[in-house]
Amino acid sequence: MTPPLSRLPDDPRVALLVIDMQYDFMPGGALAVAEGDALVPIINRLGAQFRNVVLAQDWHPRDHVSFASSHAGRAPFDNITLPYGTQTLWPDHCVQGSHGAQLHAGLDIPHAQLTLRKGCNAGIDSYSAFVEADRATRTGLAGYLSERGIDSVYVVGLALDFCVAWTALDARSAGFNTWVIADACKAIDLNGSLDQAWKDMALAGVTRIDSAALTS
Template sequence: MLTLHNLADRRCALLVIDMQYDFMPGGALAVKEGDALVPLINRLGRRFTRVILTQDWHPAGHISFAPSHPGHEPFQRITLPYGPQTLWPVHCVQGSQGAQLHADLDLPHAQLIARKGCNPDIDSYSAFMEADRSTPTGLTGYLREHGIDTLYVVGLALDFCVAWSAQDACKAGFTTYVVEDACRAIDLDGSLAGAWQAMLGLGVQRVQSQDLLGG
């Protein structure tokens, strides 16, 4: 049976993943209907005392960008020293408009913006661990020091940064929920189904916004 928590409890936090312009319709790596999430995430955010945002924040020429690998195209997969890597269009370059959080995101009480993907030589889908699977971002320590033990994850994209973050949160011992309708997916070659299988297999719980908001 699904057990939900008092969202205003300081042990709970809403983790909002990568609500940035490059992931919105018209952006460099657009996720269909990504902008439609903003009002819902704002509503959810008002229920939480603790809110944390993440921001993809790549240096120019990042290793995950297809143009960094001549002869390769976006969405091809290659093997890098740390393992398999999907190559992406240039996106969320530090300081660019595309890297900015959506202006209509209304979460003024957010306590932290965690930037990821800053290492030019390693990608980082997860808010907790870079793609080499050994370099922590520091978010785990932040959450533990602030007494947070339960996370509700929303944002973009469900089958990549949301899924990786949720799995790592679960592995780190946090009770983890993904609010399905407060996320959107890229769904690249079956990636969405694979992401759900991996998340549920680790104990991530799948909920809907109405479970939290009522109605």
């Protein structure tokens, strides 16, 4: 679906949200997404089209609750129950100050106005760039965008079925027109998570497009 002309990338009311393009999510990283590095040139081309760009960055303390290493006898990809609900346990990743937490050096969007760090609270995971996994703690992104007169977002990055999807769903919940650019994302696809993510996003009113729709 081609977005309405009033919401093309150079519209000042539009922002590109670039999610978690960090080394730990790249091939060879602690929580690698297959071919994640192949997105870098695509996202760079998209970034050049947008006036407004926000970069999201996972930024976990070493003892983060989402790490399997923080729970005796547990392994990565186990599920546990925390006060805020079910939590998938992950390998240690995107630890604050580590190489794995750094944004990919090839990412070239010099006009990005904000780098938003999420997952900083040791006791709460944070997939979404808008609301942490307790579904109560807000990152401030919705307010930032609204204060700047932005009412529409395009979402790209890693991983499609987790941080990208949660960000898109929360963008819709906050009232933003929301598109996910499918060919500018890669997924983990854990136990059917990719198919479920697309279904959830469609039900919420998130529009799925490819990058070609922005240049056609």
